[in-house]
Amino acid sequence: MSSSATVHGSVAPGFEAVRAEFAAVAAADPGSGGAQLAAHLDGRPVVDLWTGEGMTGSSLLSLYSSAKGAAHLVVALLVQEGVLDLDEEVARHWPEFAAEGKAGITLRQVLEHRAGLIGVDGGFSTEELADDRRLAARLARQKPYWEPGTAYGYHAFVIAALTGEVVRRRTGRSIQELYEERIRAPYGLDFHFGLPAGLESRYLPVLAARPTPEQQAAAGPAPDPDSLTGIAFNLNATPPTDLVEFAGDRAVRALGPASAGGTGNARGLAALYAAAAFGLDGRPPLLTPETVAEFGPVRTAGVDLVTGERDHFGLGFEAQSSRYPFLGPDAFGHSGAVGAQSFADPRSGVAYAYTRRRFIFGAGGGAPENHRLAAAVLRAAEAAR
Template sequence: MHEPEHHASPAPVIEGHCDPRFGAVRDAFASNFRERDELGAAVTVQIHGETVVDLWGGWADAARTCRWERDTLVNVWSTTKGVTALCAHLLADRGLLDLDAPVAAYWPEFGAAGKEALPVRHLLSHRAGLAGLREPLTLEEFYDWEVTTARLAATEPWWEPGTRSGYHAMTYGFLVGEVIRRITGRLPSAFLRDEITGPLDVDFTIGLPEKEADRAAELVHPRAASAGEQAAVFAQLAPAAQAALANPLVGAAQANSPEWRAAELPAANGHGTARAVATLYGVFAGRGRSGDHRVLSEQAAERAREGQGACRDLMLGAGFAHDTECALGLWLSGPNSSYGPNPRAFGHDGFGGSCGLADPESGVSLGYVMNRMGPDIADDPRKMALVEAVYAAL
């Protein structure tokens, strides 16, 4: 949907806490509203587990009738993937999942169509060649876990697995998530709640319980984009990229719906606060620790950022002027500094702008969430302004 035009809107009230040392982050956050068309947003920065920035402001709806509150939740799109990866790494750390074992060892049906030897690490690193389904997928089918996972198990890869990365925008959650389900008997949302967010008291869910709907911000398309314009762009993509990014085509309207919120979409429908995102990505930044809790061993936390080979991503290459490198469920900052100047920092962006960041060397974790979606798949200017301000203050 398009937001109604507002002329001479008052500057939003920014609330929360910011350590004086990180005043530049507050300034960048305020500038996002003045200069980068922010509607409602929140940012949290933790250094070695200590919260030094926790800010929120703006509006939770397009009509600007509801202010963004401390506990406002928002769909963070693919920032969810880093949280789903955390679940997989927890299973690997417990000896229940071997990242080098064939996926079919856990999910026998997956061995069809020449995939019998495809290892789990290819799912995490977007190198499985299963970026999308060839046959059209309706929204109703997409929301059906059994239907979508069965089709993925039966399909053949678009390219030779392991040779290149190609962003599995929506299928990632079903692929990694079904491995989690086969091992634990629980869908990723339940495993996350029982094993991670519950014990850590973190306000983040895959999907959104109906009882929390009143806390959810309304996602808003960029002013310059509409569903029709978005579809026209996707129509120009190669078949594999169309399958990955537009089968089915989803945007703000779908993500605001009860059906989306009720579905199990571990690639794209995580809902949380910036505080929650910073805490979850903080497990990686803390080398496996979150406060007094050890979630992962140091070895498991380090393994999450093992690069799997830099290349021009087969699905996203046209949108980047540089190679990128996926680790095991997250992306390395690399020479383009997507997650700050440390090339070994890592994280994940969400469609439209959100971000989770982990930098073990500096102890930084960051969560940024917002409801006005920008046009970028990654490295949204609002996020980059915040990241740059954080590192300038260190």
């Protein structure tokens, strides 16, 4: 095994096979730029591994849409507490949102990616993508790209700007502020909305994907900028958004847009989902089983108009059992563009997080190795309980 595939860190007794699987994944892809794997079982850390030149367990990475999971944990808490009502119209708290036929859109429809508001005509600038308030202002004026409620499609750059503006109008606080005050700081989580300048020394920049000619040919032509996929990923902007450049912008990391601007590591994400579903540091879980049962299972049956995935979402979270059939029906979490994946599986008691530094070409929805790694964690967890 090359030095770049050397595995560091520790596992609890009974989880040695997880370390071996992680080592096999690393050896098969020594050019990955490094990766991290962390897991908790019933709120107890059992896996903490990393590999790659310059990578440590505390290295901070751009984890893109992993942010959606943290943001919608805040929304789930507010629904659980009765502060937000899933079936209230968004415009009740945000009157400007009613423009262009959007008066009837509910918070539930937004969380299910059914609002049809995947972007704006002409696209966003990077400065706008970095700032949820600016995104929300433009989205309020935009006409939906399909009739709300009739279909669903991934609101890639915008969903947490939409839900976040509802949160701000209802509470006077942003999702980022509530996450920091109620979740990140109390638990000391290494997953951030708005990376402080003092932590930049631990940040490792994203590395671009390197597709093989075969992968490039199989992928076919790039999406039409004016297609639903192009609009959702801001390819209709001038210039179109480059995800590596987006993450490399310090303003994006500093502001922490809640749809795609999370910065952290596998330790932070695994602890986040442990705190959400199982409890952490002697505290009870943040979410009740009833809230998990509302937010976790598939709520969007059928084909995603943007990504082509089937049965993609719960409420704000990705429904993980559709992607990983060995998980329970209430498993909830979110992937990130570099191939990251993180979730809680109430049935097994597992909170899982995998992060990596280099994009995998065409691996939207979590890198393929997550199937191997998550299955290994689940097998070890079942044997340990």
